[in-house]
Structures are given as structure tokens and as C-alpha cells.
Amino acid sequence: MGQATIPSTEELAAAGLGMAVDGAVVRITIARPERRNAMTGRTWTTLARIGQSLSESVRVVVITGEGATFSSGIDLAMFEPGGVPGEESLFARAVSDPDDTAALDAGIAAYQDGYLWLRRPGIVSIAAVRGHAIGAGFQLALACDIRVLADDAQLCMKEPALGLVPDLTGTKPLVDLVGVNRAIELCLTARTVSAQEAHELRLAERVVPEPQLDAAVADLVEALLATPAEAAAATKALLLQARNNDLPTQARAERTAQIARLRALVAGA
């Protein structure tokens, strides 16, 4: 964190992104409304750079889409021979050098880096979703800690329908949230989930009428910032490991974290 330089406005624009820093809050906008906020490899590597460049003072990251759509997913031009101008698509690489597993693996890993940092304990990431979140867009929402959906939101894991698998870190949160059976059904039918169903499936922490989305997210950000930063980070770290720990291990982790908190509180008193 804080290693890379924040991408310039020009670099963000070339990646189809916007970014605004407001104290402890960073707002990232997927900003290609004329392509329904389709994303390219550059979008994901630039997201990764944003993650690497954030200062320690950032506590909340809000991701949203410009206009009425969150994101239509991967730019379908990435599957065409010409690809996206100025970018080598993975598809083209798979055509030109199909046996270079290491290069393909590194390419996908670089894209995944754009998603992985959103789980970092020191920040809370929020996806504010209106309209469609398809494929890579749905996975971006899944990478966030909290999803606030407008009532017009529509989620779809489209990759299998296109002959692909979801590879932008979405399969684990999807299974964690809805269970493996429902995840199989959603992915292998590539059907669209409404906001109401998303709430029932625990894919949304909140669903609000579309005109109230921004206000609902602002209220959530305010509530998150009211909690002391160190306690918030320590608690998120605990919660993230809870699923994979057995009870004694998690209880020990709670003790360790609490002792650190107590010492910090005593030192600060």
C-alpha cells in the first residue's frame, strides 16, 4: 500500500475510470457509459495501481458506475481479432502463443490484482450498483465487502455462456455468499438476478430505491468512518479469517487481536 503513484487523470481516463479522493474516502467510477462501463485489461491493471497507491489514511473505497449501469463486464472487443486499441488482449495472446502458460497465468494474475486489494483489512470497500453488473462487473461487486444495490440492479455471471470461467476472483465470494449449489445454478445458466432476489440470496447487504442509492451509500460511509480506524481494521481482519478457522483457532485470534487493542488503548490514554 502506498508504493505506486496514483494514476494520473489521463491514465484513469484511458482505463475507463474516474477517481476522487475525499479525506479518508476514495470514490472510483467505472466511466465508459457509452460502452455501458465495459472494462478492459487496462481497467483492471489500473485498478490494481490504485490499490497499490492508496495512503494509509484511506478507510473507505466506494466503487460505482457512471450513468445507469454499473458495468457490462469485459469489453467484448477483447475477444475480437483487432482487440482494444493500445492493448494486447489475453485472447490474442492465447492465439499467438497458446503454450506459454506462464505468460497467460501472469496476465490473468495482473488482472486479478485489480480486484484482490478490495479485501484489505484497512479499508472497507463498497459497491454501489445501479443497473447491470455483468460478468467482470458482477465480480467487481463481489470483490467488495458491502454491496448496496439500487432496486433496478441486475446481476449476471455471464462468463460460462461465453465459453469462459469467472476468473476475476468472483467464484469464492459467490460460493461463500450463496452456497455452492446456488452458485452452480447461477453461473451455469448465466441467468440474471434481480435486486430483490440478490437481497434474498445475500448478494446485497442493502437494496434501496434507485434515486436513494447515493444517499444510502453516503449514510453507510458516515457510519463506517464513525468507528475507530484501528478497531475497524482489526475487526475486519478477524472476520475475514473466521470462516476458515476452527473455533479454538478463531478464539485465539480474538484474544491476540484484543490484547493488541487493549495495549494500544492504554498507550493512547
Ligand code: ACO
Ligand atoms: N463490451 C463492449 N461494448 C459494449 C458492452 C461490452 N461488454 N456492453 C455494451 N456495449 C456497447 C454496445 O455494443 C453498444 O454500442 P453501440 O452504441 O456502438 O451500438 C453500447 O455499448 C450500448 O449498449 P446497448 O446494448 O445498446 O445498451 P443497453 O442499455 O440496451 O444494454 C447491456 C446494456 C444489457 C449491458 C447490454 O449492452 C449487454 O448485454 N452487453 C454485453 C454484456 C456482456 O456480455 N458482457 C460480457 C460478460 S463476461 C465478462 O465480463 C468476462
